[in-house]
Amino acid sequence: MTRREKYDAAQRRRSLVIAASSTALVILALIILVPMAPGWEKVQSSFFNRAVLAKSFPKLLDAFLVNVMIFAWSAPLIGLLGLLIALARDAKSPALFPLRLFGAAFTDIFRGVPVILTVYLIGFGIPGLGLPRPWNSPYIWGSLALILTYSAYVAEIFRSGIDSVHHSQRAAALSLGLSERQVMRDVVLPQAVRNVVPSQMNMLIALQKDVSLLSFIGPVEIFRQAGVFKSLLANFTPYVGAALIFLAVTIPATRYADYLMAKQKRERR
Amino acid sequence: MAKLALRGVVKRFGEATVCDGIDLDVDAGQMVCLIGASGAGKSTLLRCINLLEPIEDGEIFLDGEDISVPGLDPHPVRARIGMVFQNFNLFPHMTAIENAMLAPRRVHSKTRVDVRGEIESLFTRFGLADRMQNYPDQLSGGQQQRVAIVRALAMRPDVMLFDEITSALDPQLVGEVLDVLLALKAEGMTMLLATHEMGFAREAADKVCFLKDGNVIEEGPPSQIFDAPQHPETQRFLARSK
Amino acid sequence: MIESLPKRILTMLKFVPITCALAFMSTSAFAAGHCAAGKTLTDGKFTVATGNPAYYPWVLDDAPESGQGFEAAVAYAVAEEMGIAAADVVWVRSSFDEAIQPGAKNFDVNMQQYSITAERDQVVDFSAPYYTAPMAVLVGPGAVDTAPTMAAIKDLKWGAVGTTTAVPKLYSVIQPGSDPLLYGDTADVSAAISANQIDAALFDLPTALFLSAVMIEGSKVIGQFSADSSENPDQFGMLMEEGSVLKACIDDALAALTESGALAAIEAQWLQDSTGVPLIK
Ligand SMILES: Nc1ncnc2c1ncn2[C@@H]1O[C@H](COP(=O)(O)OP(=O)(O)OP(=O)(O)O)[C@@H](O)[C@H]1O
């Protein structure tokens, strides 16, 4: 070891010790101080009630499958529609002007309205027009509301991805004789999509949570199931259980998105 | 008849006139070098020839055919003109050989099987046989630029345009790329280069054009331009770039 | 929807409200020595929480101060029984979550058709029941011909308000053939019936009658479950903070009102006679 290496190693050990001990101190303080608060016992029994958790957890997990299901069919459609909207907004030919206009209006409207309103309006409104079963299902129209809202955001991310591909790539592809469409499909899009994977991961995480908004129009997903338990047992612990289940999915996903983001940053350098 | 002929080409960016009525002939099999200070309009001129920029006035002829007619479909024309850029501009998401196969497959509707043999032999010729499956970021600058040349050649172009293709390279890598140009010249490729490599231009060019403020100030064989420049601007430019 | 219910629809109701029969006579705040003295949230006042909004027929026009509507009338009757002047009854709004969250409450009692259950009773206190609610089946226009039998209603597409005791009843008693859909409040259930997303919903009978008469065109209450025969009859109680010192006074007041027949009179005045709705077999 050189002098410098020894010094660096000592510095690393020192900061590790400081970080560990300060973290331990904070946690210890929380564990000791919070239960000393006068209302702690009541809070504990209504938010962190072991018996209630044990009773509700299996059903919460079952209900979470509904979330997973809605997520699973919405996400690919969001990707597809988002991409189409992004392409529509970047359409150059004048014949496609209406498409561009539509794309702009679409993103403005669906990014401007709170998701829950869209879920209500589409989830109850369109079936109210008199569609026969099963075509009036809240699963269909609720999912559509999510798809429309999220593809508006996803489209904007795709557009930023398309913009992030250096124009010299377009020039190089055009100089080979490729048509605008071929340039987009073979050269620009593959790079654009790769550039925005981390941002789109964050959209997926947000979507996973917003699937719960469908509970307002009927589907008994985890949030509604927790609410049913809450009112039957007069206890908020089922919400904590639902939060734990969400976290079990979203924390790894968030970490992964951050990892991708950091990796991309390194590669850009 | 010149392979490539420019007549009174004018290019403006808003108020700025970057090409101010340029006349230029490149005969079949000739290597013509464009020299001039930074901002003289060399790159812009090459981009105009490849129809990447529309021109305001004048005509560009390829094999006698006016390719600058407004409204002409530019894609088939570009397919006949190869272009290589200063920063290589390889497609980073494709391997070297996929880079080269893309345009023949898409533009000439050929299959990978159709084009693989010919393109592999191009890679082999330019010393890239063991690099075909690498991605651009796994290649050195010189290798990347040679792949870019192969990619353009894969379209069997009539004319090749090179825009300062060695400027982004470390000095020791410049030679391997210039060697490729010499090989192409020996083969009879018609080439137009924008370059700062005066030594190379003097040795290899059939004709040298000095550009300033969007005008061809002086043109002639390298011996004349480098050893006995007529125009004071040319003299000043060469004195500075020594 | 219910919030903006126009007055003229209300007049269509079969059960047109008569002027409140309550006597607002007492003038002194608390009759001296009465058990409620000093036990309320604000001394001299009786604070009652209701929903936001409060629904017909429990509270009329979302205005509990008028004493109009079943729960509003009961609140004033209980207050009077405890010797509290009508003017000293204070109304606040609360959600179910606020009612059960730990910590101090902002009401003495909370009346929102809360069913008394053993689990809830561990967290909050309930008064003696002031109403026994039969559960009733409300069906949309497409299912009005359904027979009031267990076998027939089982195959309907079911819905309910997710925060009510209708949910466990739905699962345990009816056991529907397909997964029921659950909603946040009555308005959303109405919307789902109107959109034909569900055929039937389970409510307490007064709410079901109100919805079919006013809210959902073409809907019908096809049957009710006998309140007493089902395992745990749905009884509404006033909700109080756990360990409330007021509970004994409230229970006494309710007992007196039951004894005197006053409670039955209020019920007869505000809640529709439900004997016309067949029992589900
Ligand atoms: N897209 C554009 N919009 C506006 N001005 C441009 C554009 N492209 C080039 N120019 C301008 O045109 C002039 C000529 O640029 P060009 O790149 O052709 O010069 P060059 O001779 O290739 O210089 P260099 O040796 O630095 O590459 C410059 O003044 C430049 O700023």
Ligand SMILES: [Mg+2]
């Ligand atoms: Mg240039």
